[in-house]
Amino acid sequence: MKFVDEYRSEGSVRKVAGSIRALVTRPWTLMEICGGQTHTLLKYGIDRMLPELVTLVHGPGCPVCVTPLELIDRAVAIARRPGVTFTSFGDMLRVPGSELDLLSVKARGGDVRMVYSPLDAVRLAEKEPGRQVVFFAVGFETTAPAIAGALLAAERLGLANFPVLVSHVLVPPAMEAILSSPACLVKGFLAAGHVCTVMGTHEYEPIAARYRIPIVVTGFEPLDLMVGIRMTLAALEEGRHGVEIQYSRCVSPGGNIPAQKLLAEVFTPCDRPWRGIGVIPRSGYTLTPRFERFDAAKRFDVETVTAEEPRVCIAGSILQGLAKPRDCAAFGRECTPEKPLGAPMVSSEGACAAYYSYGRE
Amino acid sequence: MCLGVPGQVVRIDESPVGMTMGVVSFGGVTKEICLAYVPEAQVGDYVLVHVGFAISKIDEAHANEIWEALETMGELAGEESPTKADAS
Numbered sequence: 001m002k003f004v005d006e007y008r009s010e011g012s013v014r015k016v017a018g019s020i021r022a023l024v025t026r027p028w029t030l031m032e033i034c035g036g037q038t039h040t041l042l043k044y045g046i047d048r049m050l051p052e053l054v055t056l057v058h059g060p061g062c063p064v065c066v067t068p069l070e071l072i073d074r075a076v077a078i079a080r081r082p083g084v085t086f087t088s089f090g091d092m093l094r095v096p097g098s099e100l101d102l103l104s105v106k107a108r109g110g111d112v113r114m115v116y117s118p119l120d121a122v123r124l125a126e127k128e129p130g131r132q133v134v135f136f137a138v139g140f141e142t143t144a145p146a147i148a149g150a151l152l153a154a155e156r157l158g159l160a161n162f163p164v165l166v167s168h169v170l171v172p173p174a175m176e177a178i179l180s181s182p183a184c185l186v187k188g189f190l191a192a193g194h195v196c197t198v199m200g201t202h203e204y205e206p207i208a209a210r211y212r213i214p215i216v217v218t219g220f221e222p223l224d225l226m227v228g229i230r231m232t233l234a235a236l237e238e239g240r241h242g243v244e245i246q247y248s249r250c251v252s253p254g255g256n257i258p259a260q261k262l263l264a265e266v267f268t269p270c271d272r273p274w275r276g277i278g279v280i281p282r283s284g285y286t287l288t289p290r291f292e293r294f295d296a297a298k299r300f301d302v303e304t305v306t307a308e309e310p311r312v313c314i315a316g317s318i319l320q321g322l323a324k325p326r327d328c329a330a331f332g333r334e335c336t337p338e339k340p341l342g343a344p345m346v347s348s349e350g351a352c353a354a355y356y357s358y359g360r361e
Numbered sequence: 362m363c364l365g366v367p368g369q370v371v372r373i374d375e376s377p378v379g380m381t382m383g384v385v386s387f388g389g390v391t392k393e394i395c396l397a398y399v400p401e402a403q404v405g406d407y408v409l410v411h412v413g414f415a416i417s418k419i420d421e422a423h424a425n426e427i428w429e430a431l432e433t434m435g436e437l438a439g440e441e442s443p444t445k446a447d448a449s
Contacts, residue, residue, distance in 0.1 A: 001388040003367035003407060003419055012431055019434040036363050063362050089412070091362065117413025119395060142363040146414045149380060149395055156378040194363040197409060197417045220365070227427060230434075249424035250365070250409050250417045259398045259416060349362060 003249070007221030016226040017049040020233060028236050029055045029185045030229060031321045033171055034192035035062030035349030036220055042358040044222040054233065057185065057321030058351035060174050061192055063138045064091050065343040065350040066274040067167050069307040072097040075136050075165055076105055077302040085111045085128065087121040088136035095346050098307045118150035125154065125162040134296050136165045142194040144168050144285060145259035148266040151291050163296035166286060169272060171195050172203045173283035178320050179211045186321050188232040190218040190225070193247035200255025204243045212241045219247035266291050276315030276343035313342035318351055325355040332361055365409045367419055370402050385410055
């Protein structure tokens with residue numbers, strides 16, 4: 001496929017790796033934000049092609065992973081209600097709650113459906129006016145325009161049966177949380193290419209300036225990642241900080257203006273808890289008053305108990321780049337993708353799950 | 362989660378709710394996609410699609426920059442220090 005295959009050429013990736021080896025003189029720790037990038041780095045062995053001086057740590061950019069356990073329990077409670085059709089993306093349905101995951105609700109007779117797009121859920125709500133078609137909205141800024149578009153469509157169609165359980169998270173506040181920790185090891189960031197496709201780069205300029213750190217907006221294919229790593233290391237070796245764009249075929253500094261406009265109509269920032277990290281101020285989206293009537297959290301009054309995470313799990317340190325999955329005593333033993341104890345093991349894009357799948361033990 | 366797939370616009374339609382929809386081909390497999398966020402996209406253009414919405418028109422000129430950069434890097438790759446794979 002055009003714009004995919006050519007960026008997976010091993011020869012090109014190795015060529016860039018060679019130029020990185022000629023460039024690096026000191027030890028550097030870099031963090032990629034996005035779980036999709038973590039997955040690609042390990043799948044294609046990019047971590048193994050880098051000089052020993054370069055350490056990659058993996059950020060909190062797996063929205064499925066950082067969705068609090070309590071919210072999953074709440075989703076399960078809503079999905080078990082009569083008259084509810086519960087919809088979400090496939091990976092969200094597999095995440096274990098305290099007792100059940102959403103697919104087990106389906107196995108017990110609940111109406112739980114995997115959808116490709118939130119618009120599919122809108123169509124379902126239109127077709128079945130007698131049922132509440134709930135959509136569990138998770139994701140970063142990349143996914144938010146799709147939820148906003150679905151809500152706008154539902155508003156224009158006058159739908160009264162399309163409640164949305166919103167668990168949207170935002171990247172820049174999480175980066176700030178990581179950088180402001182005194183223990184922070186990260187010297188350069190690969191910013192998430194698709195988040196910036198939507199939002200552009202203006203939110204990252206003040207972060208790069210305040211922490212004097214290079215931030216390179218990077219794509220998702222192996223060659224994109226290797227070039228993004230090279231650009232970050234080149235900036236570090238030359239003592240430069242600031243924002244650069246590797247993924248310029250999709251990202252412009254201004255981002256997607258029509259998408260940003262609709263996001264501002266539908267969502268407003270709010271404090272949000274991140275599984276494994278805790279509450280990060282203004283790191284999530286909630287609905288604006290105009291769209292509040294679509295809020296599933298308000299429509300369904302469900303009680304949930306605060307779920308406790310197992311003490312052995314060091315998810316918080318891993319998600320902030322302070323530890324690697326293999327530093328955890330439970331990794332690969334009590335904690336596996338089949339039976340995850342904490343956030344980075346729950347989805348294939350979590351750092352622990354990626355290390356487990358690609359044998360980095 | 363933030364997976365984006367490049368595809369080629371093959372048709373553009375107006376939707377009844379005022380959001381531009383269209384058909385995008387992913388290596389021959391076609392899908393109905395919302396094009397409301399890429400008003401500049403024309404039939405034949407490549408767009409980046411995420412969960413049923415095109416979020417960017419792919420810029421071919423920028424896409425070619427990487428190949429020019431690779432040429433220069435080939436000349437730079439000289440002496441090699443040990444990699445993690447050598448160590449493990």
